[in-house]
Amino acid sequence: MNSKRLLDKSPAGIRVSTASGQAGNNHHAGNSKAYGKTVGAADCGVILACKNDPSTGSFLYTLMLDDGTLKEYPSGDIAQNGIALTTSGKEKHLDSKKTGCSSSVDDRDTGPSGVQKRGSPTYRLIVNGRKLDDQTLMEGRGLGRRAEDSKKDPLSLGPDASPEECYQHTSSHIPVPRNRKASGHADKEVMAATVLTSLSTSPLVLNPSSGTPAAVPDATSRGWKESLSASYSSSTSGNWSWDASDQSVPSTPSPPLSNDVSKSFLLSSQGDDTIEESETTHFLFEDPIPRKRKNSMKVMFKCLWKNCDKVLSTSSGIQRHIRTVHLGRNGDSDYSDGEEDFYYSEIEVNVDTLSEGLSSLTPTSPTTAAPPPVFPVPELPQSEPARIALRGAPCHTPLSQSAPSTLCHIRTDHAYQATAPVSVPVSPKLIQSESGISMSWQSPPVIFKGLPGPVTQIRTIGVGEKRQPVQHATVTKIHPSATPAPKPTTGARKPRGEAKKCRKVYGMEKKDMWCTACRWKKACQRFTD
DNA sequence: GGTGCCGGGTG
DNA sequence: CACCCGGCACC
Secondary structure, eight states: OGGGBOOOSOOTTOOOOOTTOGGGSSTTTTSEEEEEEEOOSTTOOEEEEEEEOTTTSSEEEEEEOTTSOEEEEEHHHHHHTTEEEEEOOOTHHHHHHTTTTSOHHHHHHHSTTHHHHSSOOOEEEEETTEEEOHHHHHHOOSTTOOGGGOSOOOOOSOSSOSHHHHHHOOTTOOOOOOSOTTTSHHHHHHHHHHHHHHHHTSOOTTSGGGOSGGGSOHHHHHHHHHHHHHHHHTSBOOOOSOOHHHHTOTTOOOOOOOHHHHHHHHHHHHHHTSSOOHHHHHHHTOOOOOOOOGGGEEEEEEEOSTTOOOEESSHHHHHHHIIIIISOOOTTOOOOOSGGGGGEEEEEEEOSOSTHHHHHOOTTSHHHHSOOOOOOOOOOOTTSOEEEESTTOSSOOHHHHHHHHHSOOOOOTTGGGSOOOOOOOOOGGGOBOTTSOBOOOOOOSSOTTSOOOHHHHHHHHHSOOTHHHHHHHHHHHHOGGGSOOOOOOTTOOOOOOOSOOHHHHHOGGGGGGSOHHHHTTSOOSSSOO
C-alpha cells in the first residue's frame, strides 16, 4: 500500500489550461486537450495545452515560456524546434478505454483492475533532441518552479504525443505512470497533477458560460471524485492551501462532499484498513509533521476572460495579455487603468506538496471548523485582483469540494487524543456565515478513521466526549447559533462498538500489537466502530 | 465475567 | 503530553 502515502509534492510546475476556453464545460468534449508539463530546459517553457485547430486540422501547442509569455506552435513547429513528444509506453488500451472522461488516476488505486494501472508508459519529452525522462524533467522547470519542488514528475504528455493522442486526452485524464510504485513520489505527483489539471479546467464562476456551479458535468465530477478518492486512499494528499492566512477568507467555496467521494474514500480506506500488521498501520497512518508551507506558494495569474484560460506567471504578463487580446489595447503600452484586474485571477499554487495537507488539518482547521460554503464567488474588488487560491477557485471544483474537507483526519493510534471530527447535526440551512454567505454544512460524509460505519457518527454526535468541545469551539466561531447546545450528558456512555477491538483481534498475548489506545484502555483507534 | 473505554492519576 | 489504570457500563 505504498500508494497510501502520496502527494508529497504538488505539481507546481504543471500548468494546464483549456485552450478552447469553455472552462470546464466541455473539457470532455475532446475539443481541446490540456497538458501541463514543465520542461527544465532553458529553451523550453511549459506546454500548457495542445489544442486542435479545426481550421487547419493541425494542432497547436501552447507553450509558456519562462518569462511568462505564451506562444503557440503548430505541431509542425514543435517538431522543427526540436521539441518532440514521444512515449515509450503501451498505454493505448488505457487511453481508449477511458475516453478521456473518467479518471484513470483513481483507477490506478481503487479500480478493480488495478493491475493495469501499474506500469504506465514512460512518457518522454524530447527537447532539442534531448530525451527528457522523468528524472531529467524534474531537474529544472520553468515557471519558476524550484528544483526541489519535485522529485519526479510522472505527469507528462500523453503517450504518443501525437496530435491524435493529444486530442484524445482530456484534462481529467492524465496518464498514470506505471512501475513507479517503489518511490511513491510518482503517485504523489500524479495525484497532484490530476487535481491541478482538473481544477484548472473546471468551470469558472466568473465565466458566464459556466452557468451555475452545479453545472459541472457529471463526468467531471466523477472524475474528480475518483481521483480524489484515490488520493484519499493514499492517506496523505493535498492540502489545498488551507493555510492560516486563508482561513479568514469566508468566501472559500467548497461544496459539500458528495456521497460518492466519501464512499470512495471509505471504500478505499476500508480496503486498506483491514487488519494489518500494526507496524504497517502505524506507518500508514503516521502523523505527518505539520510544516509551514507559506513560502511554498507560487502565484500564477489566470485569465478569466470568457473562453480564455491563459495562465501566466506574472501579473504584468496577464495584464498585457488582457489588454492586448481582450481589451484590444495597444500591447506595447504599459499603461494600465486597472481594468485588467477584473479579468484575471491570482492563483496560488502550492508548489510544496499536496500531501502535507493532512498534516495541517489540525482540529482547528477550517476543514472541520468551517465546512466549505457553497456559493458563487462575489465580484472581486478592483483594488485587489481576484485572489483565488486553488481551494478557493471560483468554481466548485471537486478539489475545492473535497480536498480540504475530506482530508482532514488522520488516523493514528493516537488519534483519540486529537480532535475527532464531529458530525454536527445541524441543518445546512441554518448555517450562514457572518458575511451573509450561506454555507452548506453537511455532516462530513467522509469518515475520518478509515473504517466506515454508521456507529461512528452516532457516536461522535450523541456522546458528550472530551474531544467534542474542541469541535464545537471552532464551529461556534463560524456561527454560534449553529452549534447545538452543549450536551451535559455526563455519564452518558456511548454504546459499545461492535467492531472487534485489538484485544479480541490480537489477544492478550499479543498486547504489543494492540493500538496504543487499546493498550491504554482508551477507545480503540484501530478498529473503530 | 469479559470487554471497552471513561476519567483520572502519574511522571 | 505519553502512559497507565481503577472503575464502570455494556455485552
